[in-house]
Amino acid sequence: MVTETKQRIALIVGVGLIGGSIGQRLRAEGWRVLGRDRSDACLVRAIELGAIDGIADEGFVEGVDLTFVATPVGSIADEVATALQDTDGLVTDVGSVKTPLLSLMSDSRFIGGHPMAGSEQEGVEGSRPDLFEGRTWVLTPLGTTNDDALAFLRGVVSGFGAEVVSLLPAQHDSMVAIVSHVPHLTAASLMGLADERSSEHRALMRLAAGGFRDMTRIAASHPGIWPDICNENRDAIVEELDRLVSTLTSVRSIVATGDRNALVTVLERARTARLALPARFAQAGDLAELRIPVADQKGALAGITMIATELDVSIADIEIAHSVEGDEGVVILLVESANGPLLRDGLTARGYKAALRSLDGSEDR
Numbered sequence: 001m002v003t004e005t006k007q008r009i010a011l012i013v014g015v016g017l018i019g020g021s022i023g024q025r026l027r028a029e030g031w032r033v034l035g036r037d038r039s040d041a042c043l044v045r046a047i048e049l050g051a052i053d054g055i056a057d058e059g060f061v062e063g064v065d066l067t068f069v070a071t072p073v074g075s076i077a078d079e080v081a082t083a084l085q086d087t088d089g090l091v092t093d094v095g096s097v098k099t100p101l102l103s104l105m106s107d108s109r110f111i112g113g114h115p116m117a118g119s120e121q122e123g124v125e126g127s128r129p130d131l132f133e134g135r136t137w138v139l140t141p142l143g144t145t146n147d148d149a150l151a152f153l154r155g156v157v158s159g160f161g162a163e164v165v166s167l168l169p170a171q172h173d174s175m176v177a178i179v180s181h182v183p184h185l186t187a188a189s190l191m192g193l194a195d196e197r198s199s200e201h202r203a204l205m206r207l208a209a210g211g212f213r214d215m216t217r218i219a220a221s222h223p224g225i226w227p228d229i230c231n232e233n234r235d236a237i238v239e240e241l242d243r244l245v246s247t248l249t250s251v252r253s254i255v256a257t258g259d260r261n262a263l264v265t266v267l268e269r270a271r272t273a274r275l276a277l278p279a280r281f282a283q284a285g286d287l288a289e290l291r292i293p294v295a296d297q298k299g300a301l302a303g304i305t306m307i308a309t310e311l312d313v314s315i316a317d318i319e320i321a322h323s324v325e326g327d328e329g330v331v332i333l334l335v336e337s338a339n340g341p342l343l344r345d346g347l348t349a350r351g352y353k354a355a356l357r358s359l360d361g362s363e364d365r
Contacts, residue, residue: 007030007032008030008031008032008066009031009032009033009063009064009065010022010023010026010031010034010064010065010066010068011033011036011056011061011066011068011089012033012034012035012036012051012052012067012068012070013035013037013068013069013070013079014036014069014070014071014072014079015035015036015043015046015052015070015124016037016070016122016123016124016127017118017119017122017124017126017127018070018094018115018117018131019035019037019051019094019124020046020052020124021051021131021132022068022070022094022160023046023051024050024051024129025129025130025131025132025159025160026156027050027051027052027053028129029159032053033051033052033053034053034054034055034056034061034064035054035056036055036058045124049124049125051124051127059086060085060086061087064089065090066089066090066092066153067083067087067090068092068094069091069092069093069095070093070094073095073096073097073225073228073229073232074231076100077104080093080101080104080110081104084104084107084109084110090109090110090149090152090153091109091110091111092110092111092112092113092139092153093113093114095114096114096176096180096233097173097232097233098112098114098169098170098172098173099170101169102169105144105145105169106144108144108145108146108149108298109146109149111139111140111141111145111149111150112139113137113139113140113153113157114137114138114140114172114176115135115136115137115162116136116138116176116179116180117132117135117162118218118221119131119221122221130161132160132161133161133162134161135161135162136162136163136164136165137160137162137163137164137165138165138166138167138172139157139164139165139166139167139305140167140168140172141166141299141301141306143298143302144298144299145298145299145302146298147299147300147302147320147331148320150301150302151301151318151319154315154318155317155318158316165305165314166302166305166306166309167306167309168306173233173236176233177236177237178240181230181236181237181240182237182241182244184218184219184221185226185230185237186244187215187216187219188219190215190219191216194212194216251263251266254266286336286338287316287334287335287337287359288334288335288336288337288340288356288357288359289333289334289356289357289358289359290333290334290335290343290344290354290355291330291332291354291357292330292332292347292352292353292354293329293330293352293353294328294329294330294331294352295329300329301320301331304331304333304347304352305318307343307346307347308333311342311346313335313342313343314339315333315334315335317333317334318331318332319331320332334359337358340356344356
């Protein structure tokens, strides 16, 4: 007798660019996807585009395994609280600021998340199922996070083609200010400067070659989301803007004084750093397996994944083998073979007993 597998159900709250892209990808992988949004027209269009299967009524939604809250940053906290009340499943979000959600993270069913992906296109019309391919997706588990819930969510997100990293909420907000929020404000400022000068020099915009277009591309994204982001992550953004202003002031001084050697040093450092940006993950044949015995309790997996992030070691897959007897389990990680010893030694230095082997079992290290 063949037992039918229950179809998993997801709820998308906020069916825009990110929410719609998540919905399309989940549906492609066999999930049933329901949607909620303030705009009825958006929900109707989401159904037409294949982003959701149907509309979730207000109130309790039975059988939901996973909810993605994909609303603007300013309303995420309220929507997460509602999702925890209206469903029995796991809840995550996609917002770019995490510390305002710390109090909600005390609920083991909520794990903060943030896909580092976007598009100049707006709304559900711009959604597509491959939006997260090759992108980084940050999760922010805490010591209270359930290991099985974290492993499940990582598996879902990895299935989108994203590389998953774990950070503490405050670390995330500081880092994202550097790599996302300040670059957007810088691009907007540079674009505004060029627009002002174009009134004086009509041919200016025709001279906007590839470099200028690449630097200002993100200024074309929807401006409506940024007031909330800047408000929620104000301290980190202001701190990094101050550093940027200081750096630009230093470069200005170098240019003004004609210090060629100092200028070359600045440019060489920038070039080296740019070329060293991490590439996408290795091929499956280049992976090794790490087995780490852990106490079968909340937070064990979160601690391990954060060590991997700290050491800049990408994790391809995670499995948790729970002990039938006793209170121990085993966390099984797939990592790039070249970085396996680094993570093993890093875990060992922190008191873990990690065993590393190649996938074919031909080598134990």
